[in-house]
Amino acid sequence: MGAVDGGASAVGTAVLLAAAPAGRGRAMDAASVLPVLAAVPPGVLTGTATATVVELADPLDPQTVLTRLRAAAAGPGPLVVFLAGQLHLDKRQSLPHLALARTTTATLRYTALPWHWLAGELGGRPPGATTVVADLAADPEVWQRLAAAPDLLHLGPGPHLYGRVTPAPRRGEPTTPDYLRAWAELWRAGARPPFPAMHAEAVVRAAAREAAPEAFLLAPAPNPAFAPSPTPAPVPSLTPAATPAPVPTLTPAATPAPAATSAPVPPASAPSPAPAVPAPPAPFVAQDPHPAILAAAMAGRHGEAAAMAAAWESEALRHHGPRSVEAVHWTEVRADLARLAGEPARSCELWLSAAEFRLALRQPADDPDVEAAVDRAHHQWEQIGDRVRAGSLGPALVALRERVPGRRPGALAALRRRMT
Known part of the structure; x- marks a missing residue:
């Protein structure tokens, strides 16, 4: 450990x-x-x-x-x-x-x-x-x-x-x-x-x-x-060089490695050239963490996958703050990991948080990312088998549905029926 x-x-x-x-x-x-x-x-x-x-x-x-x-x-x-x-x-x-x-x-x-x-x-x-x-x-x-x-x-x-x-x-x-x-x-x-x-x-x-x-x-x-600091301390072993895309997906395209460069070798008969100035080293590009996180989740190592995502979320919080697209992205990744782990209540809770964060960022209620977060929270809520837990999350979901009705006709009415 x-x-x-x-x-x-x-x-x-x-x-x-x-x-x-x-x-x-x-x-x-x-x-x-x-x-x-x-x-x-x-x-x-x-x-x-x-x-x-x-x-x-x-x-x-x-x-x-x-x-x-x-x-x-x-x-x-x-x-x-x-x-x-x-x-x-x-x-x-x-x-x-x-x-x-x-x-x-x-x-x-x-x-x-x-x-x-x-x-x-x-x-x-x-x-x-x-x-x-x-x-x-x-x-x-x-x-x-x-x-x-x-x-x-x-x-x-x-x-x-x-x-x-x-x-x-x-x-x-x-x-x-x-x-x-x-x-x-x-x-x-x-x-x-x-x-x-x-x-x-x-x-x-x-x-x-x-x-x-x-x-x-x-x-x-x-x-x-x-x-x-109001944000989590960083985990030194995970230091992303680039901002992750604000899309809640665990399988983005991998970041290409920088092409290696080398000076041409002169022909043997050619006069010796003046010493060349070494080319600056290629910038380091951090490996995209999403494939490794997904691989751990698909292998059943859900705790490990959640910990890796939490570490990257901590890094995003430190660099960009809690009210940032970067931080919301990792909340959504963690929500999807909870779904894969068979934890619908936890997934619903995280999707609710992500939707609230996006609305706090002044994204409109009909923004596709906002609607997707609420739709996924709603779907995960319907999978919760514990009636008490579902009941505790229901009011927050209803309040969000009233603000973000989404594009599924009758979603709010169906939710209210389930709540009663």
Whole structure:
């Protein structure tokens, strides 16, 4: 899986730590993600043949958490820490703390886990042996500090840190750790892509489930640090040189390779020419990713295909932004992959998102691409066997059909009949 070093035969350790204050101070329902993470086979969590799982649900005492982390870090095998919770700033020392169950504003220094304790226990492990996957809500002070000091959550040179930090809600219902939940759901669906691709897909899935605020995102880099950005961090191994065509197809024509050039060889009898100036190297053209993605999907490797598409979508988001034709293209590719994987509800959801994005780009309701997205969402909705899931997606589809009736007479009326 490429997440932690140590080999598949090593014994790994996974720590599932979810913590948040009780009562009105709770900004994230952190513990809600533990059942779905715990349902993933332990070896899948760590990328090893066997693994031990340590679960800490709403712990009370920072010393207890430190002791459990220290014991896990002392093992020789790969260690993966899954962390859900909320960050608060100790104003006296300007240091972030992970809130625990008894944490209040007045008792933060004594009842919360200092972030530098986590860095101290994990930062000294061998490079590549430790991975932290974090889904965090930050109070206003931490959020402001992150903007000024993106390395505030640095864990040292050894651990790989993937994560998402969002602003804590000021009022209303606590947020949910949808980023971590997406990791668990991908694994439970059979996907086994590398961690960078998992991160990219989880960011996209989490954003699709909520009115996502601006987020700090992280993927390992030469100098790991959270960078303020509303778009997913790039996956370095996938760097398209050209903008993909905004057509939702998985089989575009391959990009031709540049023709090789060479200087002519002079005849033996000819006088030696002056040294030629070397021709500049032909520009690198990235290989078209669509055939490889389609091949993986057709071979039944649906998790791998989805991860590749998500990585390219992440790259499009980084270069062009979430409201761009390039980003919408990859949403549509992922929708088609969900169809091929036999996931009509997921496909419908993605086609709905694509149609909304295209309308937000001011494409008219009778634009062929807009109509195609709504038609495909409608078709996939009709394939959903779960009545509850179909019912949850139905209102959004009806609202889109009212705006985009399409060219099939009676489509809206038929949809309303099915809904009732």
